[in-house]
Amino acid sequence: MISTTTTERTTTATMNRDNAPLAGVRIADFTIHAAGPFCTHLLSQLGAQCIKIESQTRPDAFRKPHAVYGRMTAATFDQVSANKLSVRLNLKNAEAVEIAKRIVAVSDVAAESFRPGVIKRLGLGFDVLREVKEDIVMLSLSSCGQSGPDSHFAGYAPLFGAWGGLGWMTGYADGPPVEMRHVMDHSAGMHAALATIAALHQRRRTGMAQHVDLAAREVASAMIGDALAMASAGFTPQRPGNSNPSMAPHGVYPSARADRWITLAVRNDDEWQRMLQALNVQCDAPHLATTQGRIKHAHVVDELVSQWLSRHDADEIASRLQNVGVSAHVSWNMQDIADDPHLRARGTVTQVSDDDVPPRPAVGAPARFSRTDDVGIRRLTPALGQDEDYVFGELLGLSSRQRADLESREVIL
Amino acid sequence: MQAESVSSPKRGMAQLPLAGCRVIERSRSVAAAYAGRLLAAMGAEVVMLEPPEGSELRGAPPLLEDSGESALFAYLSLGKRSMVCDLEDGTARASLMQVLGNANIFIDDTPVAQRAALGLDPDSMATVFPHLVHVSVLPFGAAGDKAHWSAEEINLLHSGGEGFLLPNGLANELFPDRPPLKIYGHFGSYQGGCMAAMSALAAWWAAPAVGGQFVDVSVQDAVLAVGAFALQRLGDGSLEHRTSRRFRYGGVFKTLDGYMELLTLEDRQWRGLVQLLGSPAWALDAALSDPLERSRRGDEINGHIREWMAQHAVDDIVRRAQELGVPAAKYRTPEDVVQGDHERARGLFASAQLESGREVELLYAPFQFHCSPLKSESRVPALGEMSEEML
Numbered sequence: 001m002i003s004t005t006t007t008e009r010t011t012t013a014t015m016n017r018d019n020a021p022l023a024g025v026r027i028a029d030f031t032i033h034a035a036g037p038f039c040t041h042l043l044s045q046l047g048a049q050c051i052k053i054e055s056q057t058r059p060d061a062f063r064k065p066h067a068v069y070g071r072m073t074a075a076t077f078d079q080v081s082a083n084k085l086s087v088r089l090n091l092k093n094a095e096a097v098e099i100a101k102r103i104v105a106v107s108d109v110a111a112e113s114f115r116p117g118v119i120k121r122l123g124l125g126f127d128v129l130r131e132v133k134e135d136i137v138m139l140s141l142s143s144c145g146q147s148g149p150d151s152h153f154a155g156y157a158p159l160f161g162a163w164g165g166l167g168w169m170t171g172y173a174d175g176p177p178v179e180m181r182h183v184m185d186h187s188a189g190m191h192a193a194l195a196t197i198a199a200l201h202q203r204r205r206t207g208m209a210q211h212v213d214l215a216a217r218e219v220a221s222a223m224i225g226d227a228l229a230m231a232s233a234g235f236t237p238q239r240p241g242n243s244n245p246s247m248a249p250h251g252v253y254p255s256a257r258a259d260r261w262i263t264l265a266v267r268n269d270d271e272w273q274r275m276l277q278a279l280n281v282q283c284d285a286p287h288l289a290t291t292q293g294r295i296k297h298a299h300v301v302d303e304l305v306s307q308w309l310s311r312h313d314a315d316e317i318a319s320r321l322q323n324v325g326v327s328a329h330v331s332w333n334m335q336d337i338a339d340d341p342h343l344r345a346r347g348t349v350t351q352v353s354d355d356d357v358p359p360r361p362a363v364g365a366p367a368r369f370s371r372t373d374d375v376g377i378r379r380l381t382p383a384l385g386q387d388e389d390y391v392f393g394e395l396l397g398l399s400s401r402q403r404a405d406l407e408s409r410e411v412i413l
Numbered sequence: 414m415q416a417e418s419v420s421s422p423k424r425g426m427a428q429l430p431l432a433g434c435r436v437i438e439r440s441r442s443v444a445a446a447y448a449g450r451l452l453a454a455m456g457a458e459v460v461m462l463e464p465p466e467g468s469e470l471r472g473a474p475p476l477l478e479d480s481g482e483s484a485l486f487a488y489l490s491l492g493k494r495s496m497v498c499d500l501e502d503g504t505a506r507a508s509l510m511q512v513l514g515n516a517n518i519f520i521d522d523t524p525v526a527q528r529a530a531l532g533l534d535p536d537s538m539a540t541v542f543p544h545l546v547h548v549s550v551l552p553f554g555a556a557g558d559k560a561h562w563s564a565e566e567i568n569l570l571h572s573g574g575e576g577f578l579l580p581n582g583l584a585n586e587l588f589p590d591r592p593p594l595k596i597y598g599h600f601g602s603y604q605g606g607c608m609a610a611m612s613a614l615a616a617w618w619a620a621p622a623v624g625g626q627f628v629d630v631s632v633q634d635a636v637l638a639v640g641a642f643a644l645q646r647l648g649d650g651s652l653e654h655r656t657s658r659r660f661r662y663g664g665v666f667k668t669l670d671g672y673m674e675l676l677t678l679e680d681r682q683w684r685g686l687v688q689l690l691g692s693p694a695w696a697l698d699a700a701l702s703d704p705l706e707r708s709r710r711g712d713e714i715n716g717h718i719r720e721w722m723a724q725h726a727v728d729d730i731v732r733r734a735q736e737l738g739v740p741a742a743k744y745r746t747p748e749d750v751v752q753g754d755h756e757r758a759r760g761l762f763a764s765a766q767l768e769s770g771r772e773v774e775l776l777y778a779p780f781q782f783h784c785s786p787l788k789s790e791s792r793v794p795a796l797g798e799m800s801e802e803m804l
Contacts, residue, residue, distance in 0.1 A: 005438055020478070020617075021612075021616055021619040022615055022616055022618060023619075025618075029518065034642075038641075042611070046612075048613045048638055048714070055485065062429055065502075069720035071461045075645070075649070076649070077645065077648060078645070079641045079642060079644070080641075080647045095668075096697045098787075111618045114790070118798075126783070131766055136657055139583040144755065145759055145781070146783075147758065147759055148754075148756075148758040148759045149754055149755050149758060150755040151755075153735050153742075154682075154735065154737075154738060154739070155740050155742060156676050156740055158664070158676055159674050159676065159740055159741070160741075161674075161743035162672075162673070162674040162742040162743065162744045162745065163501050163742045164742075164744060164745075164750065165745050165746065165747050165749070165750040166596070166597060166600070166667075166746045167674065167744050168595070168672075168745060168746050168747070169597035169598070169747065170579075170580075170595075170596050170597040170695075171580060171584055171594065172588055172591065172594065173579070175580075175584045175587055176583050176584055176587065176665055176667065176672055177672050177744040178579060178580040178581075178582070178584050178585075178594065178596075178665070178667060179581070179582055179664060179665050179674055180596070181578075181581070181642075181658070182502060182639070182640065182641075182642040182643075182777065183575055183596075183604075183639040183640050184641035186638065186640070186641065187600075187603075187604060187607070187639050190604065190607050190611065190638070190639065190696075191451075191607055191779055191780060192780065193609055193611050194451060194610050194611040194614065194780075195430075195455070195780040195782070197432040197611060197614040197615055198431055198455045198614055199782065200618065201430065201431060201434070201614060201617070201618065202430040202431070202432075202782075204618075204786070205432070206428075206431065207760060208784060208785075209784060210782055210783070210784045210785070211429070211782070211783040211784060212781070212782055212784055213734060213780065213781040213782075214780045214781075215759070215777070215779070217777075218756075218759075218761060218779040218780075219779045221750055221756070221761065221776055221779065222776055222779035223596075223597070223598060223600050223603055224558050224597060224747060224750075225485075225488035225489075225597075225775065225776045226475055226485040226487075226488050226598060227475070227478075227484075227598070227747040228488075228750060228762075228774075228775070228776050229485075229487050229488050229595070229773055229774075229775055230475055230477065230484045230747065231483035231540070231746075231747035231748045231751045232482070232751050232762070232773045232774040232775070233477050233749070233771075233773050235477065235478060236746075236748065237747050239597070240597070241594065241595075242567065242592065242594060242595055244473065244565075244567070244719045245474040246473070246474050249563070250565075250567060251567070251592065252571070252576070252592035252594070252595070253592065254594050261577075261593055262573075263567045263568045263570075263572075263576065264564075264567075264568075265564075265565035265567050265568060266539040267565070282795040291575065292589055322562050322563065325563055325782070327563045327564045327565045327568050328568065329562075329564060329568040329569075329571055330571070330572075331571040331576050331577045332572055332573075332574055332577060333577050333652060333653075334569060334572075334574055334643045334644050334646070334652060334653060335647065335652055337573075337582070337637060337644065338644065338647055341558060342553065342557040342558045342559045343557075343633075343634070343637070345556075345558070346554055346556065346557050346629075346631065346634065348631070348633075348637060348638075348659070349636040351518070360647075360648030361644055361647065362641075362644060362645070362648065362650060363637055363638055363641040363644055364612075364637075365633070366608055366612065366634065366638055367609075367612040367628055367629060367630045367631075368554070368556065368629040369612070369615075369616060369626055369627075369628055369629075370535065370539075370626045370627040370628070370629075371619070371623045371624070372616065372619045372623055372626065373460060393735050408446075410421075413771035
């Protein structure tokens with residue numbers, strides 16, 4: 001099944017569907033770049049109404065080209081701003097800050113991802129927002145957190161992985177560390193979304209405000225929690241590459257087609273035998289009959305498995321191995337993912353389009369809910385300031401004349 | 414065991430974000446265990462169901478070389494309670510039903526094919542426990558053609574698209590003919606666990622309005638969600654590949670005594686980098702003030718940077734770079750992180766007692782709550798510590 005999402009760029013009232021888990025929650029969204037916006041994007045997919053606050057002078061990163069990524073023009077569709085409402089506020093102007101506070105006053109969550117200290121200098125720090133809304137849940141997402149000697153450090157996703165240790169632990173055993181890309185941003189954003197919902201539960205129970213402080217580098221560290229435990233106990237964790245100390249074969253192996261790889265993880269002797277049968281090969285070497293023996297001779301096993309699998313079509317052999325209960329999957333590129341019926345049926349991959357966005361795949365619903373099932377992308381990235389009639393007019397009660405005046409004085413910019 | 418005992422917040426936990434939240438976790442996978450772990454860190458009472466022989470995760474690598482205890486299990490089980498529950502046994506099963514009746518969230522990674530026989534299928538559970546949030550966490554989800562497929566971390570990371578794209582940058586340049594690489598440990602499973610915990614709390618939020626419900630979480634979906642930009646790129650007409658997926662300049666650099674990461678996205682950061690490098694003649698070329706031109710000449714720029722980096726110590730480079738507003742970081746080892754001044758100042762680690770009595774320090778939670786700090790000490794549960802209470 002292919003679902004199609006069509007944008008509603010001229011409509012604002014339909015953004016908060018009743019049948020989503022977080023229906024009724026509103027977010028004042030000051031986040032920038034990728035990690036923070038992904039957090040609020042997830043919350044909006046779960047039904048929260050998210051008001052994205054930016055300006056012509058400081059637009060969202062995706063409204064601009066980023067040459068260092070090789071993206072010479074602005075994105076036509078931005079995955080992390082989908083679903084959101086957009087308003088313009090020039091936060092360097094004191095009047096704009098006051099309007100931002102009014103948005104916070106009618107919101108449940110205020111989210112920001114500036115460098116520590118910036119939101120306070122803008123006049124929108126936690127203490128101020130708590131005065132505006134006594135039970136506000138504020139999320140501050142940053143590279144290194146709101147406290148500590150490195151809190152002022154500038155950073156992006158690859159730096160989070162480097163600081164947190166995940167980059168060091170990832171790589172070929174005899175090679176350099178490996179940089180983590182957007183998955184690091186988004187992993188931080190997902191953990192932030194989790195903590196934000198937890199704070200909402202706490203508010204529901206106690207009525208108290210909360211300030212959630214998420215350091216992206218600490219999420220990278222959380223991904224190597226076991227290695228940190230080893231280091232704490234006095235051991236030196238080693239970079240394992242694709243190997244696993246309790247499984248053999250375990251790795252990424254070539255297939256008959258160039259650059260088409262099969263991932264394989266054989267847990268025990270029974271699975272080993274089933275794999276041999278599925279591949280129609282014999283292996284009489286007694287030292288490879290047991291998991292312990294195969295781990296000891298992992299290089300031999302890897303060579304054998306590479307030879308066997310390189311005679312097969314990757315997709316066909318992955319299905320055949322799964323049919324006998326062996327964990328195998330093709331190393332998929334994004335075209336494989338876009339075309340996959342399983343992911344389409346689950347709504348994980350959806351099809352989006354708009355007047356200026358031809359039909360294209362996007363990542364949709366994060367999970368499936370049996371009762372509050374209206375989750376996922378409802379419309380695409382809003383145009384800058386598209387939802388001011390609703391936010392400034394309906395929510396805040398500003399008249400057309402007031403708004404025109406604010407625009408003329410570049411408060412709304 | 415009295416079911417109420419599961420629901421009573423422990424002393425000192427009443428102020429935590431999830432105080433009063435009762436979670437039962439049936440986990441064989443890292444994803445489900447991490448979901449419970451995150452909820453426990455925020456104050457939920459999490460009871461981990463284990464078979465009589467103990468969870469398989471108790472023996473999962475890496476193992477502390479002297480005691481043989483699993484560092485992974487220690488990390489994943491911190492702050493939980495252990496209840497032995499053999500679902501084939503009628504008495505144990507009745508006890509589980511009692512405990513579930515008083516729980517808010519049930520995290521379950523039982524394979525789909527086994528659920529009905531154990532009474533754990535969504536329909537049965539919804540009938541018996543209409544107010545329970547029942548969260549299924551499976552490699553490919555509980556619905557769809559691949560719901561029955563089996564997977565370990567390496568399969569999942571590649572099924573979600575990220576594995577195919579690794580390594581990029583320097584490692585790919587050095588070893589262009591090697592197979593793609595996984596991220597260390599259980600990165601994809603952690604995403605699945607976080608997605609499960611987040612979805613559980615979202616469903617629990619809706620419970621006053623709609624009651625309990627079944628939530629279907631897939632680790633593959635979660636890996637794809639965090640890698641969403643690659644699918645966005647496909648829509649732009651670009652099929653990403655690890656050989657071409659790199660910053661035009663910047664990335665991983667070898668220094669005199671280690672490795673570092675450098676990335677400048679803004680013009681001011683580029684100017685800071687030029688200053689860091691000592692304003693060499695090549696960098697003062699007026700054409701390089703244009704970001705598009707820098708991007709086109711990325712290889713040339715990286716060549717110059719590599720040459721300079723190789724002559725300087727990583728700590729000196731990073732300190733000076735950050736002073737100049739240049740995003741730069743050292744690739745830190747786990748020992749660096751455990752001993753880090755920044756981590757110590759932020760109280761990232763909790764002192765934890767393993768089952769053997771040994772004390773280690775474990776990362777407690779990757780987020781902080783300033784108005785109600787998370788607790789900082791805990792322990793790894795012994796197998797079946799709740800069994801006597803059960804009897």
